[in-house]
Amino acid sequence: MTDLILGVETSCDETAAAVVAGGKKICSNIIASQIDIHEKFGGVVPEIASRKHLEAVNFIIAQALAEAGCTFQDLAAIAVTHGPGLVGALLVGVNTAKTLAYALGKPLVAVNHVLAHVAANYLVHDIDFPAVCLVVSGGHTSLLYLQARGEAEFLGATRDDAAGEAFDKIARVLQLGYPGGPVIDKIAREGNPDAFPFPRAFSGQDDVFEFSFSGLKSAVINTIHNLQQKGKTVPVADVAAGFQAAVVDILVEKTCLAAKVKGTKNVLLAGGVAANSRLRVALEEALAKEERKLFLPPPALCTDNAAMVAAAGWDLYQRQEFAGLDLNAVPVLDIGSQK
Numbered sequence: 001m002t003d004l005i006l007g008v009e010t011s012c013d014e015t016a017a018a019v020v021a022g023g024k025k026i027c028s029n030i031i032a033s034q035i036d037i038h039e040k041f042g043g044v045v046p047e048i049a050s051r052k053h054l055e056a057v058n059f060i061i062a063q064a065l066a067e068a069g070c071t072f073q074d075l076a077a078i079a080v081t082h083g084p085g086l087v088g089a090l091l092v093g094v095n096t097a098k099t100l101a102y103a104l105g106k107p108l109v110a111v112n113h114v115l116a117h118v119a120a121n122y123l124v125h126d127i128d129f130p131a132v133c134l135v136v137s138g139g140h141t142s143l144l145y146l147q148a149r150g151e152a153e154f155l156g157a158t159r160d161d162a163a164g165e166a167f168d169k170i171a172r173v174l175q176l177g178y179p180g181g182p183v184i185d186k187i188a189r190e191g192n193p194d195a196f197p198f199p200r201a202f203s204g205q206d207d208v209f210e211f212s213f214s215g216l217k218s219a220v221i222n223t224i225h226n227l228q229q230k231g232k233t234v235p236v237a238d239v240a241a242g243f244q245a246a247v248v249d250i251l252v253e254k255t256c257l258a259a260k261v262k263g264t265k266n267v268l269l270a271g272g273v274a275a276n277s278r279l280r281v282a283l284e285e286a287l288a289k290e291e292r293k294l295f296l297p298p299p300a301l302c303t304d305n306a307a308m309v310a311a312a313g314w315d316l317y318q319r320q321e322f323a324g325l326d327l328n329a330v331p332v333l334d335i336g337s338q339k
């Protein structure tokens with residue numbers, strides 16, 4: 001019996017395919033990023049993303065198999081992200097995976113992108129459950145309670161913007177380019193995080209597991225505009241550091257709160273923003289004070305990739321939760337509607 005899962009990921013601006021053995025061992029992990037194409041527009045253009053996925057997906061899958069040293073026949077199943085994400089982009093992966101499953105007579109498994117981010121941790125760590133997980137990316141900021149691998153309960157999420165979305169927006173206003181997270185992370189190291197007292201929504205509210213970043217976004221943009229209107233130079237590093245500190249502080253506070261309320265010793269961090277150097281250190285330190293342990297993927301597995309899709313797909317495959325050939329892309333897919 002083979003334990004090889006082919007993962008396919010096309011939910012946003014990365015066309016990715018990977019082969020993972022037993023939900024753990026990465027045999028190949030190929031990513032074609034479209035960042036250079038979307039960069040000049042300051043964000044992802046959905047139509048262009050779909051077209052680029054279509055051009056790349058077959059080649060990326062072929063490369064993933066070649067690098068893993070296996071053929072289509074060797075696969076146990078095909079796992080694909082079917083939501084949440086950009087509908088046109090998701091459809092490319094979903095239809096490719098359905099075609100492969102049908103032609104090969106292999107099972108198809110439909111993976112929730114948010115749970116795929118969580119599963120990036122399973123590629124590098126052995127976790128004792130239950131655990132709490134903070135998923136922070138360009139599209140999501142959610143706290144989950146994990147009873148076991150592949151079993152998640154929703155605790156709370158952002159009411160408006162995702163944390164990564166706020167990073168991208170502020171970087172755009174500061175004219176730092178796209179994506180904003182890595183560049184703000186870098187430039188903030190030279191700034192004073194206390195120079196601007198930006199707001200931390202829901203701080204101190206111990207019954208709230210939610211986030212809100214739109215007020216913070218407005219506060220940062222207003223600060224920049226006020227300085228510009230007065231003819232002053234915008235201290236980019238200080239603004240970036242202050243913004244990043246506000247995001248990180250509230251992410252850390254709410255994650256610690258969730259772990260405390262749920263009584264879990266282990267905490268996971270996942271998603272593109274989990275690559276943020278300040279967040280990684282601050283969360284680990286805050287949890288250590290409460291004798292909790294932080295697990296997090298290496299930065300390359302935090303951002304979108306297909307190895308995490310294959311890892312999450314393995315759990316569904318083992319439970320024989322297969323998708324039919326009527327599988328569709330679901331742009332808004334919450335945790336409750338799909339394990």
Ligand code: KG4
Pocket residue numbers: 012136137138139140163164165167168179180181182185271272273274275276277302303304
């Ligand atoms: O998980 P991901 O690749 O895609 C989504 O599912 O959204 O996350 C991309 C997001 C972008 O908003 C990007 O700016 C952010 O992750 N990001 C970071 C860092 N690296 C990527 N945010 C903060 N600090 C970073 N180092």
Ligand code: ZN
Pocket residue numbers: 113117137138271272303304
């Ligand atoms: Zn993602």
